[in-house]
Amino acid sequence: MAAERNIEQAGKMKQSLDSEGRGLQYEENLLWEKKRNDEPAVDLEPLRHIPLRTGQDERGNIGLPQVSEPQVVRHFVRLSTWNYSIDHGFFPLGSCTMKHNPRINEKLARLPGLAHIHPFQPEQTVQGALELMYNLQNYLAELTALPAVCLSPAAGAHGELAGMMTIRRAHEAKGNTQKKIVLIPDSAHGTNPATAVMCGYDVRTISTKETGRLTVAAFKEALTMTDPNGADIAGMMVTNPNTCGLFETEILDIADLLHEAGGYFYCDGANFNALVGKIRPGDFGVDVMHINLHKTFSTPHGGGGPGSGPICVTEELAPYQPVPVVVKIAGGYHLQTQDDQPESLGKMRGFHGQFGMHIRALSYMLSHGSDGLQEVAEGAVLNANYILSQLQDVYHVPYEGPCMHECMITDKLQKGESKEDDVTTLDIAKTLTEYGFHPMTVYFPLVLPGTMLIEPTETESKDSIDRFIGVMRHVADEVKAGNTDQFHEFPLSTPRRRLDEVKAARQPVLRWSEDMAQL
Ligand SMILES: *Cc1c(COP(=O)(O)O)cnc(C)c1O
DSSP: OHHHHHHHHHHHHHHHHHHHEETTEEOOOOHHHHOOTTSOSSOOOOOTTSOOOSOHHHHOOOOOOOOOHHHHHHHHHHHHHTSOOTTTSOOOBTTTOOOOOOHHHHHHHTOHHHHTOOTTSOGGGOHHHHHHHHHHHHHHHHHHTOOEEEOOOOSHHHHHHHHHHHHHHHHHHHTOTTOOEEEEETTSOTHHHHHHHHTTOEEEEEOOTTTSSOOHHHHHHHHTSSSTTOTTEEEEEEESSOTTSOOOTTHHHHHHHHHHTTOEEEEEGGGGGGTTTTOOGGGGTOSEEEOOTTTTTOOOOTTTOSOOOOEEEOTTTGGGSOBOOEEEETTEEEEOOTTTOTTSOOBSSSTTSOHHHHHHHHHHHHHHHHHHHHHHHHHHHHHHHHHHHHHTTTSBOSSOSOOSSOEEEESTTTOOSSSTTOOOHHHHHHHHHHTTOOOOEESOSTTSTTEEEEOOOTTSOHHHHHHHHHHHHHHHHHHHTTOOGGGGTOOOSSSSOOOOHHHHHHSOOOOOOHHHHHO
């Protein structure tokens, strides 16, 4: 009996040892699973003779977890260590531009005179902040050759919506009711067709599978498919460089054809870090583009916000873009409202946009200078081409380089004859996590099967890029030698291994219940 009890106790002991963590890596349950109903964390003793005014009695027991302050702090700090970030290591997520956020930006955004102002303050008390926004508008106009800038959109996708609504507004003002179609290449980011549809347009896809680039021939075919003059085309949405990391070499002719048909050229500016300071999108025919301040200009991505996606538009489209825009007037700066700009499509969000991000982006521009911004593009393109040059003999490169700020490969050479020796893009991504790297973007763009999109950015050192290349070549060598089994197992040392991602997406469990704790 005693021996049995000892074993049982040892088992319990081991269980409790395992449940906290190993090697200073902590397992972390939900706060609800930690709660002790018999042990209130913060509770006031009932006061005698004085009625309670905290509402404690009336509220009754709603089952909030009872945990102490140190438990709460540890809970969130531990969870934060599960979150990989650019401050941890290499983050080569293609199309996302995960680059270092210089700390000088943070320092300036925390200056009390900027951090403590309120958007409801009267205009004359925030002239410095308005001047800052005005200067940022002007720098963006200068860099894009698109003279009118609205800073308010809160992310890239929000900028796309603002930009396409500007285009729609312009067509409405001109009475172009027949223009119902937007042309979008198949390599586009998913937000492009989603935006066009939200603006009430039909999307017509242009195939780029053959060369990875838009061709005049394919464009012409799409432009004239239902009307010989493209009279039903409202515009096109194109990323340049595109999401295969390639520069659209025929873009000038394509922009001319689109303009002849009365359409507007929307450029998804998420990949502007490849061009900044080198060429200006307004010079290759762009009418509207959004800029991801949280990509090109190094403001934090922030897990879905606060991003910032200003739009830059031509003189012709300026009256239709959203308000507010900062303008210079006699004696200072002024935020234009709809009254000043009656043709504007109106406000896209509360207040004036992510002001904290405007500070950081301007700080980035000023600390780099014009020569430094050119070096950003040069460094980003050089690093991506270095990776391409070191992987192209062992991975399938579908479209010939040189690439721009990111390079695309596929798993074609690693996919074997049978299921057993089949090493796929997913296996390669999971192997990278095992070796301490965040994976590249996988299965995007959708132009080909098994794509991998690698964007190192200019802020990565040669040392970390070489280690990444080392892992990628190791995978390719092992697969070639027939040692494929291991790649179906990785990752081994992460807190969670391979999740059933399809099930997680199709049957998400969004609510915790007591019975789940028993599982
Ligand atoms: C990142 C990105 C977007 C969307 O930007 P968000 O700020 O995430 O909304 C749109 N298009 C492309 C090509 C991108 O890379």
